[in-house]
Every structure is written in structure tokens, then in C-alpha cells.
Amino acid sequence: MRDDATNLKSLLKDPSLLEPRAYVNGVWMDGDATFDVTNPARGDVIAEVADLSRADVARAVEAAYAAQKDWAKWTGKERASVLRTWFELMMEHQDDLATIMTAEQGKPLAEAKGEIAYGAAFIEFFGEEAKRIYGETIPGHQRDKRITVIKQPIGVAASITPWNFPTAMITRKAAPALAAGCAFVGRPAAETPLSATALAVLADRAGIPAGVFNVVTSSRSSDVGKEFCENPKVRKLTFTGSTEVGRILLKQAADQVMKCSMELGGNAPFIVFDDADLDAAVEGAIACKFRNNGQTCVCANRIYVQDGVYDAFAEKLAAAVGKLKVGDGLEAGTDLGPLINQSAVDKVKEHIADVTAHGGTLLCGGEAQEGTFITPAILTGVTQDMKVAQEETFGPMAPLFRFKDEDEVIEMANDTIFGLASYFYAKDLSRVYKVAEALEYGIVGVNTGIISTELAPFGGVKQSGLGREGSHHGIEDYLEMKYICMSV
Numbered sequence: 471m472r473d474d475a476t477n478l479k480s481l482l483k484d485p486s487l488l489e490p491r492a493y494v495n496g497v498w499m500d501g502d503a504t505f506d507v508t509n510p511a512r513g514d515v516i517a518e519v520a521d522l523s524r525a526d527v528a529r530a531v532e533a534a535y536a537a538q539k540d541w542a543k544w545t546g547k548e549r550a551s552v553l554r555t556w557f558e559l560m561m562e563h564q565d566d567l568a569t570i571m572t573a574e575q576g577k578p579l580a581e582a583k584g585e586i587a588y589g590a591a592f593i594e595f596f597g598e599e600a601k602r603i604y605g606e607t608i609p610g611h612q613r614d615k616r617i618t619v620i621k622q623p624i625g626v627a628a629s630i631t632p633w634n635f636p637t638a639m640i641t642r643k644a645a646p647a648l649a650a651g652c653a654f655v656g657r658p659a660a661e662t663p664l665s666a667t668a669l670a671v672l673a674d675r676a677g678i679p680a681g682v683f684n685v686v687t688s689s690r691s692s693d694v695g696k697e698f699c700e701n702p703k704v705r706k707l708t709f710t711g712s713t714e715v716g717r718i719l720l721k722q723a724a725d726q727v728m729k730c731s732m733e734l735g736g737n738a739p740f741i742v743f744d745d746a747d748l749d750a751a752v753e754g755a756i757a758c759k760f761r762n763n764g765q766t767c768v769c770a771n772r773i774y775v776q777d778g779v780y781d782a783f784a785e786k787l788a789a790a791v792g793k794l795k796v797g798d799g800l801e802a803g804t805d806l807g808p809l810i811n812q813s814a815v816d817k818v819k820e821h822i823a824d825v826t827a828h829g830g831t832l833l834c835g836g837e838a839q840e841g842t843f844i845t846p847a848i849l850t851g852v853t854q855d856m857k858v859a860q861e862e863t864f865g866p867m868a869p870l871f872r873f874k875d876e877d878e879v880i881e882m883a884n885d886t887i888f889g890l891a892s893y894f895y896a897k898d899l900s901r902v903y904k905v906a907e908a909l910e911y912g913i914v915g916v917n918t919g920i921i922s923t924e925l926a927p928f929g930g931v932k933q934s935g936l937g938r939e940g941s942h943h944g945i946e947d948y949l950e951m952k953y954i955c956m957s958v
């Protein structure tokens with residue numbers, strides 16, 4: 471690895487966590503080539519990572535298929551014990567894991583530490599769920615018949631995850647998969663593979679058997695996706711990323727009628743009613759819009775403010791945004807890191823330009839700086855016919871829309887192909903119930919801008935996805951239900 475990797479290693483208490491190789495069948499392996507991982511804040515190469523081929527990935531699936539047979543024979547309690555150890559190791563190494571994440575993804579260290587705890591919480595939670603995979607008995611339909619229902623692991627689960635939450639998106643899938651008795655082959659985004667290989671270092675130390683948890687690093691995402699979808703030994707595909715790629719994978723997986731979980735794109739409305747606590751709404755909007763510099767699928771993408779409080783809200787929001795510090799995530803006091811790449815910066819600039827070209831106003835921010843830094847922007851006078859109303863910005867741009875009443879804002883908020891997260895601030899209880907029930911989204915935040923927890927079912931409706939991750943529901947997608955009809 472080049473010098474910059476040496477610098478990163480020098481920041482770690484346990485440098486062995488910085489692992490550039492793939493982890494297959496309990497063995498660290500190189501590919502037939504490598505690809506560079508760069509620090510988006512500085513542009514320097516921090517690692518040259520093993521670039522696995524489709525044939526390498528096929529071998530990882532073979533290993534997972536073989537290992538899963540024995541892993542499924544472990545009791546839930548035995549699986550729970552090793553998952554608990556994995557969780558404890560993650561928390562023990564939280565600082566190093568966060569440093570690696572910030573170096574490859576750019577988010578501020580405090581957010582990275584938060585993601586490590588959030589990601590570890592899925593392993594803790596589903597380790598406990600491993601002991602609670604219950605079946606049932608049903609009264610027979612005939613006097614000599616007995617009906618039993620059991621739940622069994624689906625087999626090999628393949629995972630494809632994005633760069634914006636390099637740890638939590640993997641553990642949100644691997645934890646229920648392993649708890650259910652499945653084996654797991656995960657392909658992290660090429661931008662952020664080091665968080666995934668660090669997870670594998672700790673999985674190995676925790677005693678997860680060889681072949682049960684595999685990380686295939688590769689720059690060839692399309693090849694990996696095809697192997698996952700076409701290999702008959704893969705019985706489950708779980709994907710987090712854009713709706714566009716989700717559609718590709720669903721089409722590919724259809725030939726095998728493969729069980730799929732899809733956590734896809736969003737376009738979250740954030741609604742401020744005239745009876746809202748404006749200070750709380752501003753605080754919630756900052757958290758919701760600018761977490762991970764706006765690079766999350768549940769970020770507020772459209773901010774609707776009722777006429778009577780529009781100007782006051784805009785003024786308060788601008789004051790709060792003006793306090794946000796843009797900088798290197800490894801430096802203390804940074805609130806907003808760089809965007810992941812230049813195309814992300816270009817998307818934000820495109821959406822800003824579209825608003826101002828169609829009559830909206832840039833209230834503050836939107837200045838592209840060196841590299842992939844850009845100052846957080848607020849725009850007013852935004853309307854439904856502008857790009858940001860239908861496209862996900864995935865960056866630090868807060869567009870303010872006006873509305874008159876509940877009916878109008880619910881119609882505008884629901885006018886999208888997406889249906890992942892939504893938010894609103896109001897005090898009237900009747901309004902809260904009516905609006906929460908009318909919003910066509912899988913998640914509704916009421917008087918809060920942050921909804922992420924391992925305890926709740928996370929997922930979208932419409933073209934934001936299929937299935938739910940987290941909560942006791944989250945393990946069902948890794949299980950098959952079997953009905954046993956016994957003649958006595």
C-alpha cells in the first residue's frame with residue numbers, strides 16, 4: 471500500500487483492522503488486480519484493495535454454501551453467543567472502525583462513531599433474536615392430522631451495499647442472516663470496502679466459522695451482481711442503493727425467482743405546519759437534511775412550510791445552517807465533510823441551478839470549494855415542477871416549498887414514485903393522526919428528524935423498496951416457513 475495508508479495506519483490503535491484483502495472461507499485473499507480507495511477529503515489513495523473477479527465471487531458462494539449446512543445446525547443460542555462477541559469487538563474497536571470509515575467515506579468522526587454503534591446494535595439485536603425463531607402448531611384439519619409450522623434458514627444470502635453507510639448497511643443484513651442460520655457473501659461499494667473488511671477481521675476474531683461471513687471486494691459491481699443473481703446456490707439477494715440499480719437486480723434475480731430485499735432511493739418530504747414548535751422544527755430539519763452531508767436515503771429532500779410560518783422558519787434555518795462547519799471529517803469540529811465524489815457535487819449544483827433558473831432564490835450556500843466540498847445551501851420559492859421535487863439530491867441542499875393547508879401539502883408530499891421516509895412537525899393531535907395516516911411512506915417521523923434504530927422496521931413503499939430491515943420483522947426475510955402435515 472502507498473504512503474497515505476501508512477499515515478492512516480498510524481492513526482489506528484490496532485493497525486491490523488486496515489485490511490485491503492477480501493475475506494473468503496476464513497482466508498484473506500488477493501484478486502487478479504487491485505483498485506484504489508481514496509480519501510474524499512484529501513484525494514489521496516489510502517489503500518489498494520483486492521479486486522475480485524466473478525470467478526472469485528463464485529468460489530465465495532461455494533464456500534458459503536458448504537459452510538451454511540453446519541452453521542444451520544448450531545443452536546440459536548450458540549449463534550447468539552458468537553454474534554454477541556462480534557458486537558462486543560466492534561464496540562471495543564469503535565474508534566478505529568470510525569477512523570477507517572471517515573478516511574474512506576468522509577463523514578465527520580463523530581458521525582462515523584455513531585454509525586459503528588448503530589451498525590453494532592443490529593448484531594446485538596439479532597444475536598438475541600437468534601434464540602426466538604419460533605414455529606407453531608395448528609389444530610389439525612382432520613382427526614388423524616397434526617399441523618406443525620417450522621422456520622428454517624433460506625441458505626446463502628448475497629448482499630450489495632452502498633458507500634454512504636459502509637458499516638451499518640452491511641450489519642443490517644448480515645446480522646439477521648447469520649442469526650437465522652444463513653451464510654453471507656457481501657460485496658461493499660468500491661468507494662468504501664475497508665469498513666467491510668474491518669468487520670471481517672472482527673468476525674474472524676469472534677469465532678464466526680469460515681465461510682459463514684464473506685466479504686468480496688471488487689470494482690466490478692455488475693459482474694458481482696450477475697453472479698449473485700445467476701448462481702443457483704444463492705437463495706437470497708439483499709440490496710441497498712438506488713432504485714435504478716434495484717430495478718436491474720430485481721430483473722436479474724427474477725430468472726431464479728430469488729427472494730429479494732430492496733432498500734432503495736427516497737425523496738423525503740419534511741413538513742412544518744403553522745402549529746409546529748419552530749425551533750424544534752429547525753433542529754429537526756438540520757439533523758434530517760445534513761446528516762452524512764445529506765447523503766442518506768432518508769434525508770429531507772423537500773421541505774414544505776405552511777404560509778404563516780414560512781419566513782420565520784426560513785430565517786431561523788438560515789441562521790442554524792450558517793453555523794455548520796465544512797471540513798475534513800478527521801478534524802475536530804467538522805459538521806459537514808466532503809461529498810463522496812465529483813458527480814455528487816455536480817448533482818447538488820444541478821438542482822440549485824434548476825431552482826434559480828425557474829424562479830426560486832438561493833438564500834445561502836451552494837459554493838463549491840476545493841475537491842468535493844460544497845457549502846450547505848437553502849433555497850426558497852421552490853415549486854413542484856422543479857427537479858428536486860422528483861429527484862433525490864443526495865447532498866446538502868435544503869429547498870423550501872410553501873403550502874396553504876393539509877390537503878395541499880399531503881398531495882404534494884405524496885406526488886413521487888418514492889415512499890421511504892417522511893417527517894412533519896405539528897402539535898394538534900387530530901392533525902398528527904390524519905397526516906401520519908395520509909402520508910404514503912414506510913416511515914413517518916412526527917416532531918423528529920431522526921428515525922434510525924435497530925428496533926424498528928426500516929423500509930419503503932412504492933419504488934423505495936421491498937421488505938423491512940431491523941426490528942423482529944427483519945429476520946423473516948432470511949427464513950423459509952415449512953408446513954409439516956403429519957398423519958397420526
Ligand SMILES: NC(=O)C1=CN([C@@H]2O[C@H](COP(=O)(O)OP(=O)(O)OC[C@H]3O[C@@H](n4cnc5c(N)ncnc54)[C@H](OP(=O)(O)O)[C@@H]3O)[C@@H](O)[C@H]2O)C=CC1
Nearest residue numbers: 631632633659660691692695711712715733734735736767
Ligand atoms: N433505502 C436505503 O436504505 C438506501 C438507499 N440508497 C440510495 O442509493 C443511492 C446512493 O447510493 P449509491 O451507492 O450511489 O447507489 P447505487 O445504487 O449506484 O450503488 C449501490 C451499490 O450497488 C452497486 N452497483 C451499481 N450498479 C450495479 C449493478 N449493475 N449490479 C450490481 N451492483 C451494482 C454499487 O457498486 P459501485 O459503487 O462499486 O458501482 C454500490 O455498491 C441513492 O439513490 C440513495 O437514496 C442509499 C443508501 C441507503
Ligand SMILES: O=C(O)[C@H](O)CS(=O)(=O)O
Nearest residue numbers: 634635765766767768922
Ligand atoms: O443509507 C441510508 O440512508 C440509511 O439507510 C439511512 S439510516 O438507516 O442510517 O437512517
